[in-house]
Amino acid sequence: MRKLCKLSLFAATAIWFATSALAVTCQLGNHGAVRGRPQVTPAGTLVADDGCPLNTVGAFTDGNNGQGWTNGYNTSSQDAWGAPMQLSWYQDVVNTGHFNGVRLMMPMDQNDQCSEGAPDPWYSDPISTAESEADMVVNFAQQTGLYVIITLDPCPDNFNNDATWWQTMAPRYANVTNVILEMHNEPDNGALANICSPSELGTLYQTVRPLAPNSPLIAFTYENTYNLSYWCNPLQSLVQGSGISFSSDNNIVMGFHAYDNNTSDVQTFMQLAQSDGYPIVHTEGWPSTVAPPPSDFIQLVTQTIPIQWQDSDGWPDPSCSSYMIGNSCIPITWAADVGGSGGGIDTSAWYEVVNQDSGYCIDDYGWGTSNGTVLDQWPCAQQYNQEWQFRQAATSGYYAIFSRYASPLVVDNYGSLQNGGGVYLWSYSSGDSNQEWQPQNLGNGLWRFVSLDSGMCLDNNGQVTEGTQMITWTCSDGNPNQEFSLVQE
Secondary structure (H helix, E strand, O other), rough: OEEEEEOOOOOOOOOOOOOOOOOOOOOOOOOOOOOOOOOOOOOOOOOOOOOOOOOOOEEOOOOOOOOOOOOOOOOOOOOOOOOOHHHHHHEEEEOOOOOOOOOEEEEEOOOOOOOOOOOOOHOOOOOOHHHHHHHHHHHHHHOOOEEEEEEEEOOOOHHHHHHHHHHHHHHOOOOOOOEEEOOOOOOOOOOOOOOOOOHHHHHHHHHHHHHHOOOOEEEEEEEEHHHHHHOOOOOOHHHHHHHHOOOOOOOEEEEOOOOOHHHOOOOOHHHHHHHHHOOEEEEEEOHHHHOOOHHHHHHHHHOOOOOEEEEEEOOOEEOOOOOOOOEEEOOOOOOOOOOOOHHHHOOOOEEEEEEOOOEEEEHHHHOOOOOEEEEEEOOOOOHHHOOOOEEEEOOOOOOEEEEOOOOOOEEEOOOOOOEEEEEEEEEEOOOOHHOEEEEEEEOOEEEEEEEEOOOOOEEOOOOOOOOOOOOOEEOOOOOOOOOOEEEEE
């Protein structure tokens, strides 16, 4: 039975630990700098393009050259935010903190009403500053292989202003695969007329989604799970009241913050959401204030439903390579694997690889069985010379693409480092970088394949004629020549 391999995408925040979405063992640095879209797993949470869970740390800017908050909330040189306008900070996030993403909370104050009785640069950023700061954060993140969650923190809460803000920001990052959009930070904190029928969120969704049709979206993101699991139970009514359809949009996830009095409130919400089929992500939390005592929070994230968690408290600290709670360095063994074989490419299956530009399948030209056989595109015909299997290569996160008809021949870039280099089939040799490819999930069932040897993408050369040889070309977002769907045989 044939089925289209269309994978749901979502994104948010999480923890490092082993996973198997592509039969990958999660390791620091097992991916390239350019990240593909994240994806949802059968466990109802999020993983990165390499199958590793997302684990983010807060990256706050203030319009003051990115020096962090200057209003007295946090002044420690070892705080969670550091200096997000310096590349070295992002390198530390990866190398010391072992995070694979950052959450960038962007302020907006249209009417200068949020000074809270004193000058507050946090809410003073105009949209032009938001654009420049977000561009710099995204650029640094791309250099270091990190995801970025861009979230709007408006003050005062005005959904008309929110829509105006997103009309600029959403299309700006719509085709940037390492960016995730979080629509509104904590709307239950005074923004909604009815927290259990949040129609304002549905209206905002109708603005954002058409502007960024392939971007993972985080909706709801309530401050307190008690509001969700007790006041607004059942969650189906909450979702219906918003007008957002999780069934028709497979690229949206329910966010939440765990600012509750005890862990049981958080656990109740997590269990309720996942039993109802809503993927969930945690996008903000200071463990020292979330669920006193801190040990309760540690128990929560290590022993309950494994999802994605945001750390905004006490990191990085050069003396601690684990988790900081106040002044204590606490070693953590994170909860069970959230990957799952359904979250990515099945390494035991055979696939047709269909080019988005031409609609043709990649093909073993002329049913060749010898080294140097051309890899071309040809009308899909459900035959063995168009079926391929992805097997773990020597480099973690990369795969050899085996021909079903001509095994042990695999897809090989022939050592070309230039645009336009031809792609061939060649006998498999473990450790040969010409034969190792990284599948990057682009969303909406589309993938691109990046050569370890050249860093270039598999490309159909912009041709829609049968028999065209596949080449490698510099990767570019939104390029259908480099986008492929996988049809499982």
